[in-house]
Amino acid sequence: MALDSKIPEGPIADKWTNYKNNINLVNPANKRNIDVIVVGTGLAGGSAAATLAELGYNVKAFCFQDSPRRAHSIAAQGGINAAKNYQGDGDSVYRLFYDTVKGGDYRSREANVYRLAEVSANIIDQCVAQGVPFAREYGGYLDNRSFGGVLVSRTFYAAGQTGQQLLLGAYSAMNRQIGRGKIKMYNRHEMLDVVVVDGKARGIITRNLITGEIERHSAHAVVLGTGGYGNVFFLSTNAMGSNVTAAWKAHKRGAYFANPCYTQIHPTCIPVSGEHQSKLTLMSESLRNDGRIWVPKHKKDVEAIRNKTLKPKDIKEEDRDYYLERRYPAFGNLVPRDVASRAAKERCDAGYGVNATGEAVFLDFASAIERYGKEQATVRHLDINDAALVKKLGQEVVKNKYGNLFQMYEKIVDQNPYETPMMIYPAVHYTMGGIWVDYNLMTTVPGLYAIGEANFSDHGANRLGASALMQGLADGYFVLPYTIGDYLAADIRTGKIPTDTPEFDEAEKNVRDQINHLINNNGKYSVDHFHKKLGKIMWNKVGMARNVKGLTEAIQEIKELRAEFWKDVKVPGTNEEFNEELAKAGRVADFLELGELFAKDALHREESCGGHFREDAVEESGEQKGEAKRDDENFAYVAAWEYKGEPSEAVLHKEQLEFKDIELKQRSYK
Amino acid sequence: MNLTLKIWRQKNANDKGGLVDYKVTDVSPDMSFLEMLDVLNEDLINKNEEPVAFDHDCREGICGMCSLYINGEAHGPDRGITTCQLHMRMFKDGDTIYIEPFRAAAFPVIKDLVVDRSAFDRIQHAGGFISVNTSGNTIDANAIPVNKHDADKAFDAATCIGCGACVASCKNSSAMLFVSAKVSQFALLPQGKIEATDRVLNMVKQMDEEGFGNCTNTGACEVECPKGISLENIARMNREYLKASLKG
Numbered sequence: 001m002a003l004d005s006k007i008p009e010g011p012i013a014d015k016w017t018n019y020k021n022n023i024n025l026v027n028p029a030n031k032r033n034i035d036v037i038v039v040g041t042g043l044a045g046g047s048a049a050a051t052l053a054e055l056g057y058n059v060k061a062f063c064f065q066d067s068p069r070r071a072h073s074i075a076a077q078g079g080i081n082a083a084k085n086y087q088g089d090g091d092s093v094y095r096l097f098y099d100t101v102k103g104g105d106y107r108s109r110e111a112n113v114y115r116l117a118e119v120s121a122n123i124i125d126q127c128v129a130q131g132v133p134f135a136r137e138y139g140g141y142l143d144n145r146s147f148g149g150v151l152v153s154r155t156f157y158a159a160g161q162t163g164q165q166l167l168l169g170a171y172s173a174m175n176r177q178i179g180r181g182k183i184k185m186y187n188r189h190e191m192l193d194v195v196v197v198d199g200k201a202r203g204i205i206t207r208n209l210i211t212g213e214i215e216r217h218s219a220h221a222v223v224l225g226t227g228g229y230g231n232v233f234f235l236s237t238n239a240m241g242s243n244v245t246a247a248w249k250a251h252k253r254g255a256y257f258a259n260p261c262y263t264q265i266h267p268t269c270i271p272v273s274g275e276h277q278s279k280l281t282l283m284s285e286s287l288r289n290d291g292r293i294w295v296p297k298h299k300k301d302v303e304a305i306r307n308k309t310l311k312p313k314d315i316k317e318e319d320r321d322y323y324l325e326r327r328y329p330a331f332g333n334l335v336p337r338d339v340a341s342r343a344a345k346e347r348c349d350a351g352y353g354v355n356a357t358g359e360a361v362f363l364d365f366a367s368a369i370e371r372y373g374k375e376q377a378t379v380r381h382l383d384i385n386d387a388a389l390v391k392k393l394g395q396e397v398v399k400n401k402y403g404n405l406f407q408m409y410e411k412i413v414d415q416n417p418y419e420t421p422m423m424i425y426p427a428v429h430y431t432m433g434g435i436w437v438d439y440n441l442m443t444t445v446p447g448l449y450a451i452g453e454a455n456f457s458d459h460g461a462n463r464l465g466a467s468a469l470m471q472g473l474a475d476g477y478f479v480l481p482y483t484i485g486d487y488l489a490a491d492i493r494t495g496k497i498p499t500d501t502p503e504f505d506e507a508e509k510n511v512r513d514q515i516n517h518l519i520n521n522n523g524k525y526s527v528d529h530f531h532k533k534l535g536k537i538m539w540n541k542v543g544m545a546r547n548v549k550g551l552t553e554a555i556q557e558i559k560e561l562r563a564e565f566w567k568d569v570k571v572p573g574t575n576e577e578f579n580e581e582l583a584k585a586g587r588v589a590d591f592l593e594l595g596e597l598f599a600k601d602a603l604h605r606e607e608s609c610g611g612h613f614r615e616d617a618v619e620e621s622g623e624q625k626g627e628a629k630r631d632d633e634n635f636a637y638v639a640a641w642e643y644k645g646e647p648s649e650a651v652l653h654k655e656q657l658e659f660k661d662i663e664l665k666q667r668s669y670k
Numbered sequence: 671m672n673l674t675l676k677i678w679r680q681k682n683a684n685d686k687g688g689l690v691d692y693k694v695t696d697v698s699p700d701m702s703f704l705e706m707l708d709v710l711n712e713d714l715i716n717k718n719e720e721p722v723a724f725d726h727d728c729r730e731g732i733c734g735m736c737s738l739y740i741n742g743e744a745h746g747p748d749r750g751i752t753t754c755q756l757h758m759r760m761f762k763d764g765d766t767i768y769i770e771p772f773r774a775a776a777f778p779v780i781k782d783l784v785v786d787r788s789a790f791d792r793i794q795h796a797g798g799f800i801s802v803n804t805s806g807n808t809i810d811a812n813a814i815p816v817n818k819h820d821a822d823k824a825f826d827a828a829t830c831i832g833c834g835a836c837v838a839s840c841k842n843s844s845a846m847l848f849v850s851a852k853v854s855q856f857a858l859l860p861q862g863k864i865e866a867t868d869r870v871l872n873m874v875k876q877m878d879e880e881g882f883g884n885c886t887n888t889g890a891c892e893v894e895c896p897k898g899i900s901l902e903n904i905a906r907m908n909r910e911y912l913k914a915s916l917k918g
Binding site (some may be wrong): 047065066069116136139168273274278358412573577 | 681682694698700701702704705708709712715716719720721723724727728729730731733734735748750751755757759780781784787788790794796797798799800801802803805806808809810811812814815816817818821822824825828829830832855856859861862890898909910917
C-alpha cells in the first residue's frame with residue numbers, strides 16, 4: 001500500500017482553514033448514533049474523549065490506571081508552548097512552526113507542524129476558560145518562560161506541575177461528560193487487541209484488570225491516545241505502567257509504525273543510583289533557564305569530587321568547564337535536548353563525570369540565586385553587598401519557581417540543591433516515533449486514529465521542550481474532533497456494530513491464547529528479569545550513540561531474549577483476578593518485539609538526526625566538527641514499517657518529506 | 671539493612687485478610703520504599719509465592735496512585751511526600767514495618783494493598799468542572815486577568831493528587847480536604863464563580879452519598895497530605911456551602 005499523507009493543497013498558512021471548510025460534517029442528531037472508543041486518558045486521549053462527547057458522539061474511554069486523572073501526562077513538569085506573543089518578543093505562528101521543524105532536525109511533516117502552531121494559542125484560551133491555574137504576573141496576566149532550542153519566551157506554566165494542571169483540566173472536561181452520560185468510563189481496563197471488520201477498525205478487546213474478564217467493545221472508530229514506548233529501555237522517566245501494547249497490537253493489525261528509533265534522551269534527569277532502580281526521575285528542562293551545566297576542567301578535581309574530599313562549590317570559576325556555554329555560545333545552556341544530552345555523554349565518556357559511577361554532571365543554581373537575590377535586594381532597597389541576605393532572597397525566588405522540583409531532588413538524592421549543585425545525567429524520556437498517521441491523524445487502518453505521543457507526526461527526530469503538552473491537547477481538543485467527523489460522516493446509517501461476529505471471536509481468542517500461554521508457562525524467571533535485560537541491551541547498543549556493530553548485535557540479542565522469554569517466563573496466579581505480573585508480562589512481550597524493530601530502524605537510518613545519533617555519521621571538519629551529520633539526500637523520509645510476522649520481516653515504506661516553506665539546512669546552535 | 675515487614679494480605683474484596691510477616695535483607699538506604707517492595711516481590715515470585723499487590727505508577731509523587739499506610743501513617747513517616755517518594759533511609763536496620771492499605775468504608779479493598787477510590791471520581795463527576803465546551807472561540811486567555819494572590823492560592827488547591835491520604839488519615843474517613851481543594855480552586859477564580867452554587871452543593875451531596883464521614887476539624891488530613899493542601903480550603907468550602915444553601 002502506498003502511503004498517502006493526505007496533506008491538503010494550497011499555501012501552508014491556509015491548509016487547515018481550507019480543510020475545515022471542505023470536510024464532511026455529521027449533524028447533531030446523527031452524532032447520537034455514532035460510537036467512538038478512546039483508549040488512554042492522558043492529554044491527548046482525555047481531551048479527545050471530552051471534546052467528542054461535547055460534540056454529541058457516544059464515547060467509551062479506557063485507561064489502565066484506577067482513574068483517568070493518573071495518566072502519565074500528569075508528570076510533565078515544565079510547560080506548554082503557544083504562539084501567543086504575550087511577551088512581544090517576536091513570536092508568531094510561523095516562528096513556532098519554524099522552531100519545531102528545525103528542532104526536530106527536519107524530519108517532521110511541515111503541514112502537521114504548521115497546524116500545531118496555528119491551534120497552539122487556542123489551547124491556552126481553552127485551558128484558562130476551564131480554570132487551569134497558570135502562573136501569573138503581579139498585573140494578573142499570564143507569565144511565560146523560555147525553553148531549549150528557541151529564542152523567545154512562549155512557554156506557559158504552572159510551577160513545575162504544568163502537565164498535572166493541564167491533565168486535570170482535561171479530566172474535568174471528561175468528568176462533565178461522564179456526569180452527563182456521554183462518556184462511559186472504563187478504569188482499570190487494558191486494551192489487548194484492535195478488531196478490524198471489513199478493513200475498518202470497529203472495536204477493541206480489553207481485560208478488566210480487577211476481575212480478569214475479557215470484554216468486547218465495538219464502535220464506529222477507535223482512537224489510540226496511549227502514549228510512548230520509552231519503557232522499552234526498562235529505565236526511563238515514564239510511569240511504571242506506560243507501555244506500547246495498544247500501539248503494538250494496532251501495528252499487528254495493519255497500522256504502520258513510523259520512525260521507532262527516534263527517542264528523546266532527556267539531558268536533565270537524576271542519575272541511576274543502583275541495580276534496584278525501578279525508574280528515573282526527570283528534572284524539568286525549565287531548570288536550564290536558571291541552572292548552568294558544568295564539570296570540572298581538571299581530572300584531579302574530578303577525582304577529589306568523587307572521593308568527596310572536595311565540594312563542588314569550592315572549585316574556582318576558572319577551573320570549571322561550562323561546556324554547553326563553551327560549545328554553543330548562541331544558545332548556551334538552552335540548546336535542544338538531544339544536543340545537551342550528547343554533550344553530557346561526551347564529557348562523561350572523557351572521564352569528567354562527577355559521581356561514583358562517572359555518569360553525572362552538575363546543574364548549578366548559584367549564579368541564578370545571586371542574580372535574583374541582588375534584584376530582590378534592589379527592589380526592596382536592601383544592601384546588595386550583604387552576601388547572606390542576597391543568597392536568602394535569591395533562594396526564595398528560586399523556590400517560588402522550582403520549589404517542587406528541588407523538593408523532589410532532595411527526597412531522592414538526600415542533598416540540598418539550594419546549597420550544592422544538582423547532579424544530573426541523560427535518561428530516556430519521550431518517543432518521537434510512533435504509529436504512522438496521515439494529516440487526519442488516521443493510521444493505515446481506516447477508522448483507527450493515533451493522537452499525542454502515540455503517533456509520530458509533529459516532532460520529527462527531536463522534540464522541543466514544552467511541545468508534548470501542546471501536541472497532546474492540539475490533537476485532542478482541536479484536530480481530531482474535525483478530522484474524525486469527516487470519516488464518520490459515512491457511518492450515519494451503519495447502526496450499532498455487533499460484537500458477536502467472527503472478527504471479534506478471532507480477536508478474543510488471540511487474547512485468551514496469549515494469556516493462557518503466559519499463565520501456564522511455569523518458567524524460571526520473573527517478567528522483570530526479562531524487562532531489565534531488554535533495557536540493558538537497548539541502553540548500551542541502541543541508546544545515545546549507535547553504530548552498525550552494536551545495532552546488529554542488539555537485533556540478534558533481542559531476538560534471543562524474546563525466545564527465552566516465551567520459554568522461561570514465570571507468571572504467578574491466574575487470569576481471573578487482579579494480577580499485575582500477568583499485565584506486565586503482556587506488555588514486556590510486546591516491548592520485546594518493538595525493541596527489535598527499533599534497532600532495525602536505527603540500523604537502516606545511516607545518518608545522524610535529532611535523537612538518533614550514529615557514530616559513523618558526524619561532521620569531520622570545520623566549525624561543526626564532531627556534531628551530528630544529517631543526510632537529506634538519502635534520508636529525508638519517514639520510515640513507516642509494515643508488520644509481516646517477525647520484526648525482522650517488517651517491510652519499509654517511505655513517506656518522502658517535502659520542505660516547501662522551510663529551507664533544509666544544518667541545525668546550528670553555535 | 672535487614673527488615674521485618676508485616677503486610678496486609680487480602681485475596682479479594684470478600685476475603686477477611688490479615689497481616690503476614692516477611693523478611694527482607696540487604697536493603698539499601700537509597701532505595702525507595704516501593705523498590706524495596708519490588709525486591710520482596712521478585713523474591714516471592716522466585717519462591718513460587720504470590721507477590722504483594724500494591725498500586726503505583728509514576729513513582730515521582732504526582733499521579734496519586736500509590737496509597738500505602740505505613741506504620742500507622744498514610745504515605746509513611748516522612749512529610750510532604752507520597753509513598754513512592756519515601757526512601758529507606760527513613761528507617762533503621764532491624765526495624766519492623768507495618769504496611770496496610772488506605773482504610774475507609776468508601777475505599778473498599780480490591781486486593782492486598784490495592785483499594786478502590788472511584789468514589790473520588792464520582793464526586794468530581796458531580797461538579798468538579800467549569801462548563802465550557804471546546805471550540806477555539808473562548809475569549810483570549812489574557813482577557814481574564816486574575817490577581818496573582820488568588821491565582822497562586824487556586825494553584826495550591828489544584829495541586830491535590832487525589833491519593834486519598836486525607837481520608838485514610840481521618841478518624842471519621844472524611845473527604846472534606848479532597849472536595850474542598852477542587853471547590854476552592856474554582857471559587858478563587860473568576861471563571862469558576864458562575865457555577866459556584868451548584869458545584870459545591872452537588873459535590874458535597876455526592877461526597878455524603880459515597881459514605882465519607884464528617885469533618886471534626888482534627889487536621890490530621892493536612893498533616894499527612896503529600897501536597898500540603900491547607901485546611902483553609904475546608905473553611906472556604908464551608909463558607910461556599912453556607913452561601914449556596916442560603917441562596918438555594
